[in-house]
Amino acid sequence: MGIEIESLFTSALGLSAPWRVEKVNLDTAHRRIDFDLTCDAKRLTCPACGLSDQGIHDRQTRDWRHLDFFQYEAWLHAQVPRITCSGCGKTTQMQVPWARAGSGFTALFEALALSLCQELPVRQAAALLRCADKQLWRRIEHYVGAARKLDDMSEVKIVGIDETSLRKGQNYITVVHDLEKKRLPFACEGRDHQTVVDFAADLKAHGGEPEQIKHVCQDMSAAFAKGVGQALPEAQISYDRFHIVAMANKAMDEVRQEETRTQPKAFKQALGGNDRKLLKSLSWGMRRNPDGWSQKQLYAMHWLQHSTLKSARAWRLKMALRTVYANAAQHNNEAQVKAELSSWLSWATRCRLEPFKKLAKTLKAHLDGVVRGMLDNRSNAYVEAMNGLLQQAKRAARGFKTATNFIAIAYLRMSKLKHLPSNPMQPATPKYNVLIHRCL
Numbered sequence: 347m348g349i350e351i352e353s354l355f356t357s358a359l360g361l362s363a364p365w366r367v368e369k370v371n372l373d374t375a376h377r378r379i380d381f382d383l384t385c386d387a388k389r390l391t392c393p394a395c396g397l398s399d400q401g402i403h404d405r406q407t408r409d410w411r412h413l414d415f416f417q418y419e420a421w422l423h424a425q426v427p428r429i430t431c432s433g434c435g436k437t438t439q440m441q442v443p444w445a446r447a448g449s450g451f452t453a454l455f456e457a458l459a460l461s462l463c464q465e466l467p468v469r470q471a472a473a474l475l476r477c478a479d480k481q482l483w484r485r486i487e488h489y490v491g492a493a494r495k496l497d498d499m500s501e502v503k504i505v506g507i508d509e510t511s512l513r514k515g516q517n518y519i520t521v522v523h524d525l526e527k528k529r530l531p532f533a534c535e536g537r538d539h540q541t542v543v544d545f546a547a548d549l550k551a552h553g554g555e556p557e558q559i560k561h562v563c564q565d566m567s568a569a570f571a572k573g574v575g576q577a578l579p580e581a582q583i584s585y586d587r588f589h590i591v592a593m594a595n596k597a598m599d600e601v602r603q604e605e606t607r608t609q610p611k612a613f614k615q616a617l618g619g620n621d622r623k624l625l626k627s628l629s630w631g632m633r634r635n636p637d638g639w640s641q642k643q644l645y646a647m648h649w650l651q652h653s654t655l656k657s658a659r660a661w662r663l664k665m666a667l668r669t670v671y672a673n674a675a676q677h678n679n680e681a682q683v684k685a686e687l688s689s690w691l692s693w694a695t696r697c698r699l700e701p702f703k704k705l706a707k708t709l710k711a712h713l714d715g716v717v718r719g720m721l722d723n724r725s726n727a728y729v730e731a732m733n734g735l736l737q738q739a740k741r742a743a744r745g746f747k748t749a750t751n752f753i754a755i756a757y758l759r760m761s762k763l764k765h766l767p768s769n770p771m772q773p774a775t776p777k778y779n780v781l782i783h784r785c786l
């Protein structure tokens with residue numbers, strides 16, 4: 347190849363003196379293109395202490411995988427100088443501008459890999475890039491760690507805390523989301539009170555103070571409440587409506603399951619013999635909003651409402667609690683919320699349905715937080731949605747090997763980290779206005 351090709355690639359690779367492309371070797375049979383880079387300088391600045399005009403001790407061969415060139419795998423090779431310094435006495439390898447020290451990939455390749463891992467399971471991204479997924483996991487860990495070190499948490503005030511599972515039924519991850527900025531400042535292994543204490547420490551390490559957290563939205567986990575009490579002195583807890591309505595649904599399901607077991611005849615007769623599908627319609631109809639009922643659910647629910655079954659009462663109780671929440675969201679009036687909730691609580695206490703009596707007791711024990719959760723219109727709906735995405739990512743990855751991997755992916759995708767390298771693949775900018783018109 348002629349001299350023009352080398353200088354073309356020197357500028358395409360973004361190299362400047364003392365570095366340049368010395369030789370380009372395109373091997374179509376092996377589907378690769380190799381670039382030999384050379385450093386023209388005879389004397390260099392010491393990377394360790396910054397003293398200029400130091401002698402070169404020796405040169406060591408290094409190779410880097412770069413972004414593909416057309417359909418060819420691209421590799422850079424260079425004899426990297428080691429500098430012997432007369433000032434500090436150290437022999438140090440020169441830092442090359444296209445890669446981070448010790449990496450076998452160029453910085454642009456790593457940036458592309460990171461962008462792919464924000465959208466794809468790591469295994470798939472690795473297959474697409476033709477490298478080992480282990481290599482990508484190491485990069486994710488490095489870049490996420492570096493970006494998190496620079497993350498600013500001084501503005502975090504309102505957080506939503508929740509847990510999500512690493513494996514089915516075991517190994518939990520606690521996630522702490524900033525509900526205002528809609529991002530994930532903190533995640534860690536476990537789901538005990540220590541996770542909240544660790545969050546407070548992490549906040550301090552990132553320019554924040556535990557006192558700045560004014561509000562925590564959470565489920566009724568005693569462990570989180572204990573952690574908040576210990577480590578976030580100014581925070582008021584509000585119990586998330588999503589979890590409380592879910593608790594009411596669970597109580598209702600318990601009543602129905604118990605009753606279908608003990609009185610199967612009552613259900614069978616009214617629903618038309620042994621129609622299992624109708625029983626299923628009933629259980630779904632009870633959980634759903636009435637405006638979403640199918641024809642079969644409508645029929646089953648119509649029958650239920652005209653029955654004297656405990657399940658009918660359980661359903662009315664659940665719907666009434668939902669109404670209390672809906673009203674609260676509308677008028678946002680503390681006195682009115684308290685009045686409506688206490689009348690629901692006294693109904694639930696007197697209803698002779700064990701699961702609802704238990705629920706009423708729990709809500710009474712956490713009354714202030716429950717009322718707060720109704721009033722300020724805050725909820726962990728966002729946190730739940732993010733947990734849904736994390737579980738989706740987990741399924742797509744066919745599970746994460748370690749909690750560290752799970753947390754790294756959560757940070758990579760949900761923390762909106764400002765100091766991650768950006769995707770090098772950007773649209774070309776048009777050279778002339780006339781080109782824009784033609785493209786349109």
Ligand SMILES: [Zn+2]
Nearest residue numbers: 392395431434
């Ligand atoms: Zn030196």
